[in-house]
Amino acid sequence: MKPDNAIDLVGVTKKFDEVTAVREFSTEIKKGEFFSLLGPSGCGKTTTLRMIAGLEVPTEGRILLEGSDVSSTPAYRRNVNTVFQDYALFPHMSVRKNIYFPLKMKRISRSEAEPRIERVLRLVNMEGFANRLPQQLSGGQRQRIALARSLVNEPAALLLDEPLGALDFKLRVAMQKVLKDIQRNVGITFIYVTHDQSEAMTMSDRIAVMKDGLAHQIASPDEIYNNPATAFVASFIGDMNFVHGTVRDNDGKTCLLDVEGRKVTANRAVDLGKGAEALVCIRTERVQINPQRSVENRGSATLSRIVYRGTDYEATCRIGQSEIRAVVQAVAWPTELRLGDTVDVAWSAEDVIVFPREEEADVIKYSAEAV
Amino acid sequence: MKRRTSKPRQFIKGIPIAVWMLALVVVPLMFTFLMSFYSSSGLMIDTTLTLENYRLFFTDPLYARILFKSIRLALVISVLSIAAAFPLAYMVSFKIRRGRNMLFMLCIIPLWVSYLVRIIAWRTILGNRGVINSALMAIGVIKEPLTFFLYNQFAIAITLTYICIPFVFIPVYTALEKIPRNLLDASSDLGANELRAFVNVVLPLGLPGLITGFIFSFIIALGDYIIPLQLGGTQGIMFGNLVWSQFGFAFNWPLGAALGFILFAIAVTILGLTSKFGTTEGGFLSE
Numbered sequence: 001m002k003p004d005n006a007i008d009l010v011g012v013t014k015k016f017d018e019v020t021a022v023r024e025f026s027t028e029i030k031k032g033e034f035f036s037l038l039g040p041s042g043c044g045k046t047t048t049l050r051m052i053a054g055l056e057v058p059t060e061g062r063i064l065l066e067g068s069d070v071s072s073t074p075a076y077r078r079n080v081n082t083v084f085q086d087y088a089l090f091p092h093m094s095v096r097k098n099i100y101f102p103l104k105m106k107r108i109s110r111s112e113a114e115p116r117i118e119r120v121l122r123l124v125n126m127e128g129f130a131n132r133l134p135q136q137l138s139g140g141q142r143q144r145i146a147l148a149r150s151l152v153n154e155p156a157a158l159l160l161d162e163p164l165g166a167l168d169f170k171l172r173v174a175m176q177k178v179l180k181d182i183q184r185n186v187g188i189t190f191i192y193v194t195h196d197q198s199e200a201m202t203m204s205d206r207i208a209v210m211k212d213g214l215a216h217q218i219a220s221p222d223e224i225y226n227n228p229a230t231a232f233v234a235s236f237i238g239d240m241n242f243v244h245g246t247v248r249d250n251d252g253k254t255c256l257l258d259v260e261g262r263k264v265t266a267n268r269a270v271d272l273g274k275g276a277e278a279l280v281c282i283r284t285e286r287v288q289i290n291p292q293r294s295v296e297n298r299g300s301a302t303l304s305r306i307v308y309r310g311t312d313y314e315a316t317c318r319i320g321q322s323e324i325r326a327v328v329q330a331v332a333w334p335t336e337l338r339l340g341d342t343v344d345v346a347w348s349a350e351d352v353i354v355f356p357r358e359e360e361a362d363v364i365k366y367s368a369e370a371v
Numbered sequence: 372m373k374r375r376t377s378k379p380r381q382f383i384k385g386i387p388i389a390v391w392m393l394a395l396v397v398v399p400l401m402f403t404f405l406m407s408f409y410s411s412s413g414l415m416i417d418t419t420l421t422l423e424n425y426r427l428f429f430t431d432p433l434y435a436r437i438l439f440k441s442i443r444l445a446l447v448i449s450v451l452s453i454a455a456a457f458p459l460a461y462m463v464s465f466k467i468r469r470g471r472n473m474l475f476m477l478c479i480i481p482l483w484v485s486y487l488v489r490i491i492a493w494r495t496i497l498g499n500r501g502v503i504n505s506a507l508m509a510i511g512v513i514k515e516p517l518t519f520f521l522y523n524q525f526a527i528a529i530t531l532t533y534i535c536i537p538f539v540f541i542p543v544y545t546a547l548e549k550i551p552r553n554l555l556d557a558s559s560d561l562g563a564n565e566l567r568a569f570v571n572v573v574l575p576l577g578l579p580g581l582i583t584g585f586i587f588s589f590i591i592a593l594g595d596y597i598i599p600l601q602l603g604g605t606q607g608i609m610f611g612n613l614v615w616s617q618f619g620f621a622f623n624w625p626l627g628a629a630l631g632f633i634l635f636a637i638a639v640t641i642l643g644l645t646s647k648f649g650t651t652e653g654g655f656l657s658e
Contacts, residue, residue, distance in 0.1 A: 055556050075559040088557035092575045101571070105562030149561070 005067065006031045006157050006189035007052060012061035014047050014213075021047040023213045024061065029157070029191065029206075034183055036192045036200040039210035040236070040364070045193045048210075049159050052191060054078045066156050076105070081150035082159040086166060087142045089134040095121075095145050096130040102153045120148040123182060140171050147182070157189040164199065176203055197237050201225070209233045211362065231359035234281050241287065242363055243322040245280040245354075247272045255354055260320035262299045266352035277357035286351040287326035289315060290334060295346035303341045317345045400635070407629035414622060424629035434613070434630070441610035442637070444524060445592035449539075451532040452588040453581060456539035460580075461573070464547040465555075475544065479537045486534070490601050493530040497521045497602070522604025530602055531592045538591060539584030546580025547573065582645050590638050610634055 007029040014022040022044040029035045037045035050056040052063060054075030062071045070078055081102065089098050096117060103113040121127050124144040134142055143163060150158055163179070164172045180203050183190050194200050200207050201221045208218040209232075217229035228234035235242070245264060249256040255270040256263065259280055272278055288295065301317035301324065313333045315326045324345055337343065408420045428434045463474045481489065496502045497520035504516040520526060550573065558568040596611030603609070614634065617627030 053560055055559065074564075075556075076562050076564050080560075082557070082560045084553050084557055086551075086553065088551070088553040090554060090557075090572060101558070101563075102561040104571075105567060153562070 004031055005029060005064070006033065007191070008062075008064035008067075009048075009052075010062040010064070012048070012051060012058045012063060014044070014051060014056060015059045020213050022051070022058075025208075025215055026061075027208065027215070027218050029189060031189055032187045034180070034190045034192065034203055034205045036194060036204040036207045037210060038194055038197060038200040038207050038236075040195060042212075043210040044213040045195075045208075045210050046161055047213075049082070049161055049191060049193050052157070053080055053082045053159050055082075079153075079156045080159055081153055081155040082161060083143075083146050083150050083163045085162045087134075087146040089142055089146055089149070091134055093133075094130065095126070095132050095134070095137075098134070098145060099130075099149045099152050102149065106153070116152055120152045123151065123185070124148045124178075139167055140175060143167065143175060144178070147179075151182075151186065151188070154186075155188065157191055158183075160190060160192045162193055162195070164194075164196075172199075179203065201237070209236060211236075228281075228353065230362065231279055231281070231355040232362035232364065234353060234355070235363040235365070239284040239325070239327065241282045241284060241324050242360070243280050243282075243324065244357065245278045247274055247276045247278055247354075250274060254349070257352075257354065260322050262319070263297075264352060265296045265349040266354050267296075267349040268353070270354045272354065272356060279355045279357050279360050279363075281353040281355065282324070282347050282351055284314070284325045284327040286347050287317075287324055288346045289317070289326050289328060289337075290344050291346045296349040297352065298344055298346040300342055301345045303337060303339055303343055306337070306339060315343075317343060319345070403628045403632055403635075406625055407632050409625040409628075411623045411625050416624060424626045425633075427626065428629060428633060437608060437613060438610045438633070438637075441593055444528060444609065445589050448528055448531045448535060448592040449585050449588040451528065452535040452539045453543075453584060455532065456536045456584060457543055457577075457581065459536075460540050460544040460547055461569075461577075464544055465573075478540050478544075481533075482537050486597070489534065490530060490598055493526070493533065494521065494602060497526055497529070521602060523606045524603070526602040526604075527599050527607055527609070530598050531595060534595075534598070535588035535591055538587040539581075542583035542587065543577060543580040546577045546583075550576045586642055586645055589641060593638060594634065 005028045009025050009027050009029075012022060012025040013020065025044075025048055027035075037048055039045050047056060051058050054070070054073060054077075058071060062069055064070065065078060065080065090101065093101065099117045099120060100110070100113050103116065117130070118127070121130060124147050126141065126144050126148065129137065129141065129145070134145070137145065143166075147163070160179075164175050167175060176199060179190075192200070192203065201224075204221055206218060206220055207224055208215045209224060210216065211232050217224055217233045219227075219229075224233060224237055228237065231242070234240050243259055245257040245259040247255060247270070248258050248263070250270055250272060252269055253267070255266040255268070255272070257266065257278055257280055258264070264280060266280070270278075291298075299319060301319045303315060304318045304323070305314075305316035307314040308330075310330070312330055313328050315328065315337075317324045317326060326345060406416075407424055408422070410417045410419070410421050410423055459478065463471060463478065467474055494501070498504070499516040499518065499521070501520070503520060504513075507513045508516065554572055554576075555568055558572050563571060594611050596609060596615045599607040599609040599612055610630070611634070614627050614631045617623045617630060621627075
């Protein structure tokens with residue numbers, strides 16, 4: 001609750017009848033931060049955003065905007081603005097009138113508003129479109145007008161609810177750059193809702209990864225990728241191998257596990273006792289095939305599948321009942337390998353992440369095998 | 372290619388509706404129009420063409436006076452119907468979550484009851500021993516029944532307003548239902564309280580439905596002759612009654628046709644003027 005925070009969320013909970021949409025969400029969002037709420041649909045990310053906007057009232061907890069409690073302030077008196085998923089531009093108003101709307105609500109005169117309207121139009125690169133109606137614009141253009149309309153009031157924070165969801169892939173990537181540039185230029189706090197992990201990873205300063213109303217982890221993209229807090233986060237972000245193992249020994253710094261009768265070392269603190277059932281995780285791009293150097297964890301496996309994906313190869317290796325996928329850069333791929341070959345798969349002890357076996361239920365499976 | 376083949380197909384699809392319109396609207400209107408240039412002598416209709424009926428309308432001030440009175444009353448009724456139906460539609464569409472369909476049905480159920488039954492019902496409500504007078508007498512506000520409820524323009528206005536409410540409610544409700552709800556979230560988010568959101572977003576987007584409702588109620592009120600006959604008393608002769616009486620009592624069909632055609636022309640003019648402000652389907656977004 002420092003004064004330089006744009007938004008503080010303190011134990012924010014939202015219940016719809018019997019369903020809990022958001023559970024005890026707490027975090028501090030600094031001024032100028034790009035903060036993302038990431039998770040699959042129905043995880044409560046949009047509800048969290050709507051509570052910050054004032055469009056939903058939290059059942060419990062407090063929301064502070066620049067240090068003052070706004071928990072019971074209606075949306076129209078909060079100094080935050082939202083870019084809605086399908087833009088929500090007023091169809092009966094021109095672009096100019098749409099952008100003038102928030103200023104009009106603040107009783108700012110037309111003449112006073114005009115330079116501000118021009119400025120935000122320039123900011124989103126849409127000068128010359130002021131007299132168009134929303135239905136005369138393309139999806140990307142509407143998006144930028146919605147952004148301009150939300151920025152013209154210079155809000156304490158800009159809330160974006162899957163703003164790029166309706167755009168096609170190339171346009172989405174282009175708009176990601178536009179958004180990030182605008183955020184840097186105007187220095188406004190962005191709170192960004194998305195289900196697209198790569199979008200969140202590339203744009204955010206911090207990410208809250210949510211599932212079933214619960215924030216599993218709130219951390220920087222780097223932290224979330226390399227030190228996921230739960231098996232769900234590990235599976236939702238990036239590409240991860242999950243295999244079953246049993247804890248053999250654990251001294252708090254190094255954990256020794258048994259996977260398919262082979263010894264696996266994990267160089268990190270693991271909160272599991274001897275003999276505990278574990279879920280052992282290794283990033284696919286950290287798995288090496290026939291490495292030259294000596295690596296802590298090494299074992300022989302059978303190549304059961306090879307998929308060429310342009311920039312890389314995905315090789316599936318079978319060890320006993322388990323499968324380990326390795327993603328190898330195409331330039332580094334040993335071309336002599338064939339299906340059924342016996343190879344050495346290896347990974348460093350730093351790259352092994354261990355979770356209790358119970359968390360397996362939370363793992364999101366995207367691979368074809370899971371379907 | 373596709374364009375070229377679709378045109379004749381569209382044309383064929385249009386034939387049934389064209390035949391329908393021709394047989395039930397255009398041909399009868401043509402007959403009426405033709406009839407208005409005939410004259411009647413006794414019980415016979417003289418088919419020599421004459422402008423006599425129209426001359427009578429423009430020279431005898433009685434007709435213009437009654438027409439003006441009818442238009443004025445129809446306008447009052449339209450305004451009253453909108454004033455009653457718009458808030459109702461707004462409530463049902465925006466404020467009610469549960470039982471919305473039931474409320475919608477309740478609003479249009481009066482349409483299922485016979486027109487005459489509803490008129491008789493209003494007579495029972497407004498009459499000397501009616502609901503209002505009995506209630507007022509029972510609580511001792513008045514000793515004698517109030518007579519100004521019935522057999523005057525007030526009675527016509529209140530009953531026709533009641534008749535018109537569903538016809539305004541339906542297009543307004545349809546237009547309000549079409550307004551994307553996130554526009555209200557957006558206006559609230561951008562600093563508009565409920566009143567300002569209503570004035571700046573709901574009203575302009577609901578306007579086409581409102582105009583349709585206005586047209587419906589105005590035309591119903593302008594053409595009606597049964598309610599003035601039943602509840603209007605001596606004050607209550609409306610233009611519709613004039614037309615009807617030429618066909619009914621006076622047996623002057625040509626004059627009735629001419630008066631009817633004048634009423635029709637006025638209705639069409641008003642329809643043309645108002646429909647400029649919006650589409651008649653009640654949809655602003657449908658383009």
